[in-house]
Amino acid sequence: MSPHAMEEDATNAYQSLSETTDHDDPRWAFGTGIVEEAGAEVSAPVPEGVDAADLAAYCLMLGDDALIYSHRLSEWVSNAPELEEEVALANTALDLLGQARVLLARSGHVEGDGRDEDALAYQRSDARFRNVGLAELSDDLDFARAIGRLLIFSTWRLALLHRLVGSTDPVIAAVAGKGVKELTYHRDYAARWTLRLGDGTDESHRRMQDALDALWPYVGELFRTSDEETRLAGAGVAVDPGTTREEFDAVLDEVVSKATLTLPDRPAIGTIGGRGGRQGVHTEHLGHALAQMQSLARQHPGATW
Amino acid sequence: MTATARADAREVVARVVDPEMPMLTLHDLGVIRRVDVDGDAVTVTITPTYSGCPAIEEMRRDVSASLSAAGYGPVEMRTVFSPPWSTDWISDDGLRKLAEAGIAPPGRVGPRATGPIPLTLTAPSPDVRCPHCGAPTTEEFSHFGPTACTSLRRCPSCSEPFEHMKEI
Numbered sequence: 001m002s003p004h005a006m007e008e009d010a011t012n013a014y015q016s017l018s019e020t021t022d023h024d025d026p027r028w029a030f031g032t033g034i035v036e037e038a039g040a041e042v043s044a045p046v047p048e049g050v051d052a053a054d055l056a057a058y059c060l061m062l063g064d065d066a067l068i069y070s071h072r073l074s075e076w077v078s079n080a081p082e083l084e085e086e087v088a089l090a091n092t093a094l095d096l097l098g099q100a101r102v103l104l105a106r107s108g109h110v111e112g113d114g115r116d117e118d119a120l121a122y123q124r125s126d127a128r129f130r131n132v133g134l135a136e137l138s139d140d141l142d143f144a145r146a147i148g149r150l151l152i153f154s155t156w157r158l159a160l161l162h163r164l165v166g167s168t169d170p171v172i173a174a175v176a177g178k179g180v181k182e183l184t185y186h187r188d189y190a191a192r193w194t195l196r197l198g199d200g201t202d203e204s205h206r207r208m209q210d211a212l213d214a215l216w217p218y219v220g221e222l223f224r225t226s227d228e229e230t231r232l233a234g235a236g237v238a239v240d241p242g243t244t245r246e247e248f249d250a251v252l253d254e255v256v257s258k259a260t261l262t263l264p265d266r267p268a269i270g271t272i273g274g275r276g277g278r279q280g281v282h283t284e285h286l287g288h289a290l291a292q293m294q295s296l297a298r299q300h301p302g303a304t305w
Numbered sequence: 306m307t308a309t310a311r312a313d314a315r316e317v318v319a320r321v322v323d324p325e326m327p328m329l330t331l332h333d334l335g336v337i338r339r340v341d342v343d344g345d346a347v348t349v350t351i352t353p354t355y356s357g358c359p360a361i362e363e364m365r366r367d368v369s370a371s372l373s374a375a376g377y378g379p380v381e382m383r384t385v386f387s388p389p390w391s392t393d394w395i396s397d398d399g400l401r402k403l404a405e406a407g408i409a410p411p412g413r414v415g416p417r418a419t420g421p422i423p424l425t426l427t428a429p430s431p432d433v434r435c436p437h438c439g440a441p442t443t444e445e446f447s448h449f450g451p452t453a454c455t456s457l458r459r460c461p462s463c464s465e466p467f468e469h470m471k472e473i
Binding site for chain 1: 353355356357358359384385386387388389390421422424425426446447448449450451453457471473
């Protein structure tokens, strides 16, 4: 997962794509990112009394939410309505990618099977991903949809991470401590745009309301508690997402009412027989996202450039 | 020990400049957390500004290369994420250098109050001084700038656009 790849200019990129051997600069390689070298924190011991498999799964949940949503946000690059919004969405994606890298590296370390952040990002099939459905949907390049989803996602994740600052797992606590600062301005950005669109023209109001209506069925899943979360919350590692609902509703109420919009009242979807993203049950959207995100790494395993 | 002939490892590390804002040293930026010297071996602990900031990989390489050039080795680079970096860690010298380079420096943040994080729906504060003409108030036109840590503003007095390093 090298964000640098996007920064390479075209000439260099083509030249260096052919240099796949004898390359001592590890920055452009799969599986040689910074995070695995950040041993000081990622390799911290599993807190006493905590089941390692549960912790690995929980880090995947938090990490996959950020990774998959980061990928969806990055689809706006070269497609946003204004350059400023493109930069904003790309910056948000980059923050989430940074959070994902540490969490995936932590998951791989705790799991103990030698999988690093890249193996987890690029080598898993969709049923092995633990992200919520909201993260994997496509915005279909509808800007109101992008804003509505960012408002919902960042409000929810901020409430989670704010509580996780006190996690007994030092890596989750560290990611949360940094992430809270980032999610705060992600949420502010989305909330301001919700006001502007909702309280804007008839057309922007209609489209913002349509976006909230389309997204709302995926909100319910955010507050369902998996078995791993229940056990880890008891050990002080995780937060029961159900406990964040009140805070989430208060923020959404405030923003939506000020934006002259209406909170949708729609039944939840996205789970089958009580199983959802946390259990590896996904919508068809995830497969499409992974096909794009993983194709290069799967075609050229171990490549460096 | 023959270490007297070479520069102090801490000074070597402190002099390395930020890859995206080269008017600042890493010391000015406040990302160097520890420098431990054991004979020729040096362990440097740094922290990223933002979770996804790509510049940290350049910083790690530059620090390592500078120490090697100064005669140290092996060099171990460690990255820690906690406690999270804050613009409050930028030195006073750093703030001055930013302003001299035309980047409005961040204000001091101080410790955050506990409790739920408030939602900010109001327009961004105008109280950022123009680094070009010194006008006391300016306007933000994009909260996200060319790097993760800057926003874009313009000055109504001199009409110049400029970058502002955001408080975090």
